[in-house]
Amino acid sequence: MMKINKLKQEQVKQDMILSVNEKNALLRRQKELEAYETELVKKYQGQQQQRSDELYAQKQAAEAARDAIFKKLSEEEARRRMEYEQMENLRNELQV
Secondary structure (H helix, E strand, C coil): CHHHHHHHHHHHHHHHHHHHHHHHHHHHHHHHHHHHHHHHHHHHHHHHHHHHHHHHHHHHHHHHHHHHHHHHHHHHHHHHHHHHHHHHHHHHHHHC
């Protein structure tokens, strides 16, 4: 009878050790998964930031090109206006 109780106690002890080990393994696996998930989130955020930076650079380049075109058109318009005024002044002088 003592032997049976001792065997039962030994079995309970082994079951508890096994349970603790399984729990520790499960916690370790959970931490690994959380770390992996965190890594994926950081990678995704990095990709999003890179896309955002690329879009910003494209927008800046488009805006610079638009500004250059506008400046060129403004200069051309000013040149035409000046030429027109010179022609008008010459006409006025010739009429006098």
